[in-house]
Amino acid sequence: MTSQRLYGRRRCGSLTQEQNILMQSLLPKLSCENFLKECSEPKIMEIGFGGGEHIFHQATHNPSCLFLGCEPFENGVAHLLQKIEEHNVENISILNGDARFLIAGMKDKVLDVLYLLFPDPWPKKKHWKRRFFHQDNLPTLHRLLKNNGEFRIATDHASYQSWIEEILNSEMTKELFTWVNKDEAFLPWKEYVQTRYHQKALLHDREIRYYILKKN
Template structure:
């Protein structure tokens, strides 16, 4: 069942007012690279990378430069983050990024199955209060949906700096439902992927001042 917009995204959509240069990018560059649910492309390239909650876009930029032949789709409802990414796309002249500025799950529902070869959920909002746990983006429901859209053998990377969220994720990973969809490639006790593989994002930098981030890597089966 498709979730309604209101039920799914709980974070902020905007903080500081946008500068004129950012508004200008939203009116120009963004119009050419945004994904619109009402008007999705009729076909996609064979390799698609997908990031849920790209923040300011450090990982998306890194991946797009590393894999210039792969289409990199980033989802982020926080418009200041979208504006920050647009800036970098323009500066670096990157041509293989598309942006969905809304809840990633809405786009996932609309995408063809077996499309995504690499997926990232880096430092998702931990929603630490118990009564907010249901807001967490990582749930069996989201992961099942994501798996449906991933190619067999595709790779999913999740990172968190929040111990409670890590425990929540590990509980899901331990479930029979999860084990039918993904196999574990590496768990958080192992080393962080190299910065060549995944750069340090803004949130990770903040997190690392206090405690190490945990990276979990899975293979879609």
């Protein structure tokens, strides 16, 4: 993985009393150890889930799958915890932290699907090396996926789209992944649900692209 320093906010304003209680009482019960145990259920991970709209929707529509969301931003985690409690959801685990540390220690071939939705775009050229979708990270992400597993990405940022597509067209990436929706990258996958950053993209009239990569 590239640099291990976390860029971005961990918190914005204070949490409500209810959120603080959930962070202390519910979050420890949803630790990723449960998700990482050997089991036959399909496993799906989302990196940087923000407010948790997508992982919550996916988990409630796929009760026989296990989900793991990684998000360092506490307000987003607290928001998802409230929804988990309100709806008694039992198939979501949460890491309130940097996905890169977890990923580095995960076993091979554990994931059926990995989602990366609206990753921080880092628009300045000098910051491009911080982008999560990075050639250097792909071998690790490939290693985590089961055979035929999928890595799904969405972004509305034009320069990030060009960056992703350039990487996808490189010979190195083609050995690892097949870009299965190359001709339909403007269409979301089944059961996609709009996230907060998706809504922001719509407000600013930005085109969203969805990438589905199948592990070779």
